[in-house]
Amino acid sequence: MKILQQLREEGRAQDMTALIEHIPYARFLGIRVDRKGSEVTTVLPFRDSLIGNTMLPAIHGGAIGAMLEITSVIQLLFDSSCERLPKTIDISIDYLRSGRPQDLYGRAIVTRQGRRVANVRAELWQEEKDKPVAACHGHFLLTPA
Numbered sequence: 325m326k327i328l329q330q331l332r333e334e335g336r337a338q339d340m341t342a343l344i345e346h347i348p349y350a351r352f353l354g355i356r357v358d359r360k361g362s363e364v365t366t367v368l369p370f371r372d373s374l375i376g377n378t379m380l381p382a383i384h385g386g387a388i389g390a391m392l393e394i395t396s397v398i399q400l401l402f403d404s405s406c407e408r409l410p411k412t413i414d415i416s417i418d419y420l421r422s423g424r425p426q427d428l429y430g431r432a433i434v435t436r437q438g439r440r441v442a443n444v445r446a447e448l449w450q451e452e453k454d455k456p457v458a459a460c461h462g463h464f465l466l467t468p469a
Contacts, residue, residue, distance in 0.1 A: 366395040368428040383423030392460040396444040399432035408467045415462035
């Protein structure tokens, strides 16, 4: 993807917000990236259109799953020198509690990275980080720079 190369050439490789603007579904969801040093946190601001179950109300599982996958990809891009966006090989999601109508926060850890494949674990939470809403483990195909 040309945007990664442009960000590196312009000296903004650490600017993950510019990258989010080039991922259509992340832009649609309104995902933001909060970076403090080497710590990358994704934020999904709550809005009514994210509600899947109006009886609870709870955030739609598809939005939660997408947030987990995007969080994983953002962390991979931050940690590696990929030429293109990593492609998802597979992802396993654990829905642990209902996502209340509040902002969601996410962090990911690259547990193993080879030349072609990386393993990533991500978690989402709302008020308390030690009470995750969902977690995932995924494998991603990398294109080295």
